[in-house]
Amino acid sequence: MKASAPRFIISGGGTGGHIFPAIAIADELKRLRPDAEFLFVGAKGRMEMEKVPAAGYPIEGLWISGLQRRFTLDNLAFPVKVLSSLFRSRQILRDFRPDAVVGTGGYAGAPILYAAAQMGIPTLIQEPNAFAGLANKWLAGRVDKICVAFAGMGRFFPKHKLVITGNPVRQQLLDRSLDLARKRTTQRQTVLLMGGSGGARSLNEAMAGSTELIKARPQVQWVWQCGKHYLATYEGSATAALPNVHLTAFLDQMDQAYAEATVVIGRAGSTTIAEIEYLGKPTILVPSPWVAEDHQTKNAEALTREDAAVLVSDDSVTERLVPEVYSLLDDGHRRERLSANARKLAMPGAVTRIAEEVLNLISTPNQATVHATV
Structure with a gap:
């Protein structure tokens, strides 16, 4: 286990189904490592920008939105938003220097997790649904660990990365x-x-x-x-x-x-x-x-x-x-x-299992020098 205070970036937004599990994971990591420091990353204008500070955590907002199924003017701006969010994500990672980055699904977390994986920072995503979301499927080949709640998720993700943990509950x-x-x-x-x-x-x-x-x-x-x-x-x-x-x-x-x-x-x-x-x-x-x-x-x-x-x-x-x-x-x-x-x-204790997987990521010897790559 990392001896100095660990630092975590956590991202999940857009809906309560992404935000509240992210907060629950942060709370459990704080319980297990009271010295830990946290930063959330979400999407500007979405509900996480209110809910996360209300839970006591700082948050940075990215200029990012989901790709609409029908043609809209927002879709025309989507590539620009992605590039802008990736650039801002790299800035956040260099400034905060996290030991691990955790995502709970949704488009808000994709840029920060993608950038973290590129920079060699340990990454973990949690997929709460029986049918994997687009963002998590896109990230699956890049992240280190994937926590899921349903059996059979190997049809979406690399099986060697999967851990069945269940979904966090209140x-x-x-x-x-x-x-x-x-x-x-x-x-x-x-x-x-x-x-x-x-x-x-x-x-x-x-x-x-x-x-x-x-x-x-x-x-x-x-x-x-x-x-x-x-x-x-x-x-x-x-x-x-x-x-x-x-x-x-x-x-x-x-x-x-x-x-x-x-x-x-x-x-x-x-x-x-x-x-x-x-x-x-x-x-x-x-x-x-x-x-x-x-x-x-x-x-x-x-x-x-x-x-x-x-x-x-x-x-x-x-x-x-x-x-x-x-x-x-x-x-x-x-x-x-x-x-x-x-x-x-039911899978009681899911949030503890997820938090322990995060801590395991930063305890392995090959991750000890991660900050040197940031």
Whole structure:
């Protein structure tokens, strides 16, 4: 292990699915090496520029964005952004002189990891999804280690670099949730619908279009997290006015919400899946059709193959969502089976395994003189 204080650059941005695992890895590295120093690198104007400083870490922003699937003016600027970000990345690396660079996916991390690999700095990427993202696939041949959460990722990455670690979860929050669930004195059936901080349009439309179905079973409580962008649209809806529906833009007490949930509804992002596996919650997954490579569908299918979740497609969610919920609520044996199978897929301690892989990179003799190459 490096005797002097290690220095780490960590990059992951664009969405919470990249940002929060990156912060979790930094927190765990800090726990293992309290003397460590950190710098995050993200994309200017994206949510990491707020979330990372709020978590207590400094961050540098690059002028970079993803390549759009359709023709846009932004696509014309893409090559210039890439060259500018690579130039700035090399400056950051020379100034900060990191011992290792870690990426959690997304286009924001590609330039800094590419430049670090070129300069001989140890690099590690974490791929959270069952279908690898474009940035991580592009970096795979250059980085030293790749941490994954699903089996079979050798079809995307060099097998000798792979380590199955699982995805980082908010373990303290989830453990509090499990403790709260054990202490519950009521058995009221509660449905938790999570649309994410930005909200999920199709899930909100399904709720708004199911007023009579939800009204017909007043004993079932609904927590409807619609997202900040949709609160004004749906707070006056007939569904939101029902006494057994609680509409909210955010879920400030996520541990309590998970603890009370009999059934969870959500998108199929890697963080959501890791958390419902850890908790063993009967879950209906509605993959977003708008994400790159349709990777959320692949994530959900990895669970449905093991009978660990129910998959409802986005284009059928209005017709199927509430009937699927009631089917689960009425079948306790099925809920128990889904819960047990989800727990089997959980990989507690993932963030520690990832952090240890990072530390292993800087403890090998051939990396001892890395700063000389910067």
